Amino acid sequence: MAGIWLIGAYGAVSTTTMTGIAAIKAGAAPRVQAGIVTEAPECDPIRSKFPLEKIALGGHEVRFLDRNAYQASEKIWEENVHFQRSYLDASKNELSKIFAKKGTAINCGPGVDALGDLQTLEGEGLTLSEIVGRLMKDYDSFKNKNGDVCVINAASTEPHITLGEEHQSLDAFEGLIDENKTEMVTASMLYAYAAIKQKIPYGNFTPSHGATVPAIRELAVTQKIPYMGDDGKTGETLMKTTLAPMFKMRNLKILGWAGFNILGDDDGVTLSKDKNKESKIESKDKAISSISSGSFGTISATKGTITDIYSTNGTITNIAVGTCTLSPSTTVAAGALQAFVIPCSQSSGERVNYDVTISYSTTGSSITQQATGSVSGRVP
Numbered sequence: 293m294a295g296i297w298l299i300g301a302y303g304a305v306s307t308t309t310m311t312g313i314a315a316i317k318a319g320a321a322p323r324v325q326a327g328i329v330t331e332a333p334e335c336d337p338i339r340s341k342f343p344l345e346k347i348a349l350g351g352h353e354v355r356f357l358d359r360n361a362y363q364a365s366e367k368i369w370e371e372n373v374h375f376q377r378s379y380l381d382a383s384k385n386e387l388s389k390i391f392a393k394k395g396t397a398i399n400c401g402p403g404v405d406a407l408g409d410l411q412t413l414e415g416e417g418l419t420l421s422e423i424v425g426r427l428m429k430d431y432d433s434f435k436n437k438n439g440d441v442c443v444i445n446a447a448s449t450e451p452h453i454t455l456g457e458e459h460q461s462l463d464a465f466e467g468l469i470d471e472n473k474t475e476m477v478t479a480s481m482l483y484a485y486a487a488i489k490q491k492i493p494y495g496n497f498t499p500s501h502g503a504t505v506p507a508i509r510e511l512a513v514t515q516k517i518p519y520m521g522d523d524g525k526t527g528e529t530l531m532k533t534t535l536a537p538m539f540k541m542r543n544l545k546i547l548g549w550a551g552f553n554i555l556g557d558d559d560g561v562t563l564s565k566d567k568n569k570e571s572k573i574e575s576k577d578k579a580i581s582s583i584s585s586g587s588f589g590t591i592s593a594t595k596g597t598i599t600d601i602y603s604t605n606g607t608i609t610n611i612a613v614g615t616c617t618l619s620p621s622t623t624v625a626a627g628a629l630q631a632f633v634i635p636c637s638q639s640s641g642e643r644v645n646y647d648v649t650i651s652y653s654t655t656g657s658s659i660t661q662q663a664t665g666s667v668s669g670r671v672p
């Protein structure tokens with residue numbers, strides 16, 4: 293047996309992963325090859341060692357702990373209808389038996405607070421060492437039951453805290469935990485530290501700190517435990533990180549870059565808070581800004597509302613939403629975030645779908661760029 297332990301177990305990424313695996317196991321969903329890296333021939337050895345059929349699932353959450361994974365997945369499915377209902381039905385038998393364990397949300401910022409009532413280990417009054425102890429115990433029992441397991445952090449993006457001397461060496465970091473310096477750690481650091489301490493590989497699907505902190509990397513190297521990741525880079529970020537080096541190699545100057553990030557539901561709620569959003573924007577833009585001094589944009593939308601337009605330097609000249617045209621002409625300073633709300637007549641809870649065109653010009657350039665896409669979600 294083997295297993296995947298998901299942090300943020302009842303979120304969209306995790307429940308979609310769990311439902312897909314369970315539906316394939318139940319023979320109800322096709323084993324799609326395209327776009328699945330582990331289905332590539334290079335991964336034959338991995339697939340034969342860890343066949344999907346033998347992968348157990350579990351995870352940590354900070355909400356809805358009275359639900360099982362099937363109920364959590366059903367809730368997200370009802371809001372998004374993002375795959376066939378039959379997959380959900382087929383997963384019921386397996387997912388109904390999975391209950392997420394209580395996790396930590398230390399320093400996860402206003403974006404996670406905004407998700408509603410949180411049930412956390414620190415809420416029980418536990419110290420940092422006690423929290424780490426509980427996480428290790430959860431990992432340990434999953435590992436004892438299922439053999440080779442890994443931890444994947446698919447929880448909401450947390451804000452980055454400033455890393456100091458205490459984060460540079462394992463000794464100093466363990467000192468922080470012993471002395472219960474709660475302001476100097478984040479939840480993802482604790483999840484990563486506890487996993488690697490238990491010799492469990494750790495992957496960061498979020499742009500949160502996780503195992504990227506030097507002290508935790510030191511632990512991973514000492515323990516010889518693999519760690520990886522700094523955001524999933526599945527869509528827009530994938531395109532950026534692939535195309536940007538190519539432009540650089542071909543000596544093509546990037547004048548501007550705008551991208552839509554159609555954020556749905558809870559991920560959109562989290563990233564509508566500046567502190568949490570900064571980590572995501574940093575992750576999205578560092579690939580390009582590290583190789584060029586151009587102007588880039590990320591346009592995010594959540595629940596039928598365009599929340600942010602990010603441009604490092606330029607002027608937003610026009611936004612057209614469906615049949616309605618808003619005409620802001622706004623200068624966006626370097627690193628500034630701009631918020632626009634789409635007026636809509638639908639009532640709360642209704643699904644909306646808008647075509648959106650945003651035009652902006654880069655400072656110092658006569659070129660007006662346009663980004664076109666659609667925004668969909670439920671009216672909050």
Ligand SMILES: NC(=O)c1ccc[n+]([C@@H]2O[C@H](COP(=O)([O-])OP(=O)(O)OC[C@H]3O[C@@H](n4cnc5c(N)ncnc54)[C@H](O)[C@@H]3O)[C@@H](O)[C@H]2O)c1
Pocket residue numbers: 299300301302303304305306352353354355395396397398400404407446447448449479480497498499523524525526527557558559560562572
């Ligand atoms: N959706 C994508 O394609 C995609 C791509 C790349 C990266 N990501 C990143 O993956 C993460 C998950 O995305 P999502 O769409 O599933 O978001 P989501 O909001 O649907 O799910 C996040 C879940 O994490 C839980 N959570 C928050 N803080 C937690 C903590 N400290 N411990 C345990 N659970 C916690 C929330 O309660 C929620 O259920 C986000 O950080 C997102 O930015 C998503």
